[in-house]
Amino acid sequence: MAPSEDLVCCPVCDALHEIHGVTDGKRLRCVRCNTVIAVDRPEAIVRIVVLASTSLVLMFIVIFFPFLELRNGVFDSRASVFETAMAFNRGVMAPLAIAVTLFVIVLPVSRLVCFIWALGPLSFDRPPLPGAAFTLRLAETLRPWAMAEIFMIGVAVALVKLGDLATLAMGPAFWSFAAIVFITALQDTQLSKYSIWTALDTASRR
């Protein structure tokens, strides 16, 4: 069988499907494993770029402002995500510092930058920047390793653990972080591999 642009494979189970233009708002699911292969939502690209840009701005607040403050009369302690990551930077624990920095700061930020780089020009009807395909693939690869939302649950557990030791207050970064987690979840529902790659293809040809 000759490969053609109308022929796509299911990324999960390899079943072949023919696509003759997915119509408005419809979704094409794999006949065998039910994975969503294509979603026709032309506005999805713009939405992803807007959400990614918003998250990126919020991320700066998250990294440098305190997200938790600890008070018990005698002492006052506050921690930013940056300080949390640096808490381990001695001796054997250094690998942990690197891991926390990567999972909570570096990888989520990289993923956002990748999305904006690859899809940003498309939302202004411009041809894509060089390396757009690579950054888009990278964004997909990074997905499981960006763990901002898991860190949030960690914050909640830490609150309970310290509850009777001191009074805790949420800092501004906590709320920014909560917003990012929500935005990221929204952004991921907009994704369909076929549709995004087709959009990138179309923009490259212009």
Added chain:
Amino acid sequence: MDGTGHRIAALTAREAGLVGCQHCTRVSPMGTRTCTRCGGSLESRDRTSMQRVWAWWLVGLMAYIPANLYPMLLTRTVGQVQDATIVGGVIELAHHGAYGVAGIVFFASVIIPVGKFIAIAYLATIVRRPHGHKPGQLLHLYEVVEWIGRWSMIDVFVVAILAALVQFNLLATINPGVAAVCFALSVVFTMLAAMSFDSRRIWDQIRQTSDESPA
């Protein structure tokens, strides 16, 4: 079906003499190494997949054992040092009456990792030979394992946050223990094990025994 896609009698790209891209869904002639659209590497079936699954699975298990034996959290209060292992931390939370949070931590640090070891081993064993299991159910199991694995990191982050907050005061100091490193490594290794698994293999063997049943 709610799309305009056309079913080609559950023919796979491999059977049609094509190789499908798992990054962008484009198909290319068999033997193509890199995808013409996205530049990702193409492999009709990942031949080293199973070896990698078992290798990561094994190192993950090797890291998980010390993660449970050594202390996760070292708390120093005036003249007194307290160690807490993963399970010890959960028990302590329960003693404080925080049953909900104790449940979350127990689920993330014990149930998920143990369940993952069992599920990955089960999947990797089953797809080697022709099997009569429903592929849809196996895929669901795989998707759950792949999605839930990262949530085990909760306890590592809790230790990090506690250590950062309660570091510079005189009443108490909290430091991460060796188990925090082991546990983080174990989570990363099992995530890699789950990712190395080629989900397309679930369907390859089913067809040799029974006719493919709809998922």
